[in-house]
Amino acid sequence: MSEVKTKKPYQPTPEQIAQAEARRIKKAAQKEAQKEKERQEQEERGQIFPREWLSIDQPEPESVTVKVMTWNEVDRTEKLFPVLEKAGYSHVYAAGPRKKHGCLIAFKKDLFTLLSHKLISYDDLEVRKSGGPTDSRGSSFRTKNIGNLVALQRTSKLQDGVIVATSHLFWHPSQAAIILREVVNFRKELGKEDWPCVIAGDFNFAPDDPAYSLLVGNGILPEQSKRLASSRVVHVTIDPSVPVTTNKMMGDDEEGGETDPDRIITNARAAVEADGLLTDNELADMFKSSGTVFSTYDRGLRLCENIEEFTCGARLGIPPSRLGGYDPVWTSYTHYWKTVLDYIFVLEPAGYPITVNGLAKPIPTTHLGPGLPQKGICGSDHISLCAELSWRETPDTSP
Secondary structure (H helix, E strand, C coil): CCCCCCCCCCCCCHHHHHHHHHHHHHHHHHHHHHHHHHHHHHHHHHCCCCCCEEECCCCCCCCCCCCEEEEEEECCHHHHHHHHHHCCEEEEEECCCCCCCEEEEEEECCCEEEEEEEEEEHHHCCCCCCCCCCCCCCCCCCCCCEEEEEEEEECCCCCCEEEEEEEECCCCHHHHHHHHHHHHHHHHHCCCCCCCEEEEEECCCCCCCHHHHHHHCCCCCHHHHHHHHHHCEEECCCCCCCCCCCCCCCCCCCCCCCCCCCCCCCCEEECCHHHCCCCHHHHHHHHHHHCCCEEHHHHHHCCCCCCHHHECHHHHCCCCCCCCCCCECCCEECCCCEECCEEEEEECCCCCCEEEEEEECCCCHHHCCCCCCECCCECCCECCCCEEEEECCCCCCCC
16 A cells, blocks of 8 residues: 655745745846836937027028928838838938938928939939940949939929939039939929929038039139049949959949048049040030039028138138038048038029028037047938028919
8 A cells, every 4th residue: 555645835935925026126127227228328329419500591471491301321211211201201212223222302291292203323324415436424433323303392382392302422523413414304304493403412522622613603723623634534343344453342332432532543544535524624514504503501601600610611721702611611520531521502493592591500520529420429420411491482373
């Protein structure tokens, strides 16, 4: 005969129960503290240098205030697009072939509707008429760069609107001439010649560059002409017979200028006439045929007092008589190079002058430290620009 013993259920003592509860409370407190730490770190990462708003001119009662953003090097769109949507913005995004980032235009849905959109690929566009002995595209590099163009119509007054374009340009001046030409043609195709055009983005050239001078209507200086001459090369991406002298090639995600701020040209040969690269006079004619733009910061900051430390003129040696000296002191500020690359350019329609009502004040050099990105200052290596513009409304000609 065997005896079956049953095990009594475990019964913790009051002391053990108290200890377990203390451990649970401690663990919950630690978890909450970790959450708070992560929240604070996230908040700190999102902090940027507070920008003073410079009020320059008050808009007229019938003026238009634009609520539009343009962004370059946009990635992680799966996170960005829902944020824009929640904030009341529609958007148009475009990227070049095999590019890891693209160009975005966002606009307030209650103020504008998308009338039309156009994507341009610089590598495929001509700079001269085809059929001659020279290459009609006149390309120096194959960049895979694109321009993103939209026509935005006001929801409250359908005859009013604005053409907006953004791009991340290769530093050669022909791309700046192309986007200006394409913006003007886009506006003409839509029959909206009385709409202003805003072209904003990373142009990869400074205000003392010949491309800037050509855009704003400054004459080309002798030193700038020399720089244009040295830029007339043909890269191996255009002519595969060019000997490769360095292993570093312009990859799918490189813009061709920002990665090489000193413009040390490698894997390229000097251009010949058959390559079709534009001469100084041809470049000037191409820019002039599209019209002259102005930089919102150069125009606006000229009207401000005691603004010299926030502008680039003294640093670049640009006299007040030439345009460009009142652009921000920096728009790109990294450990390796510091310069001005970003602009908000405006093309005024005939008879409709544009007023710069206000600007986000540039960040002073003293706050930029060793370089950007920098926590608490700016999350990018580029500094954002913001301008408030106004213009007279288009008369209503409907019957």
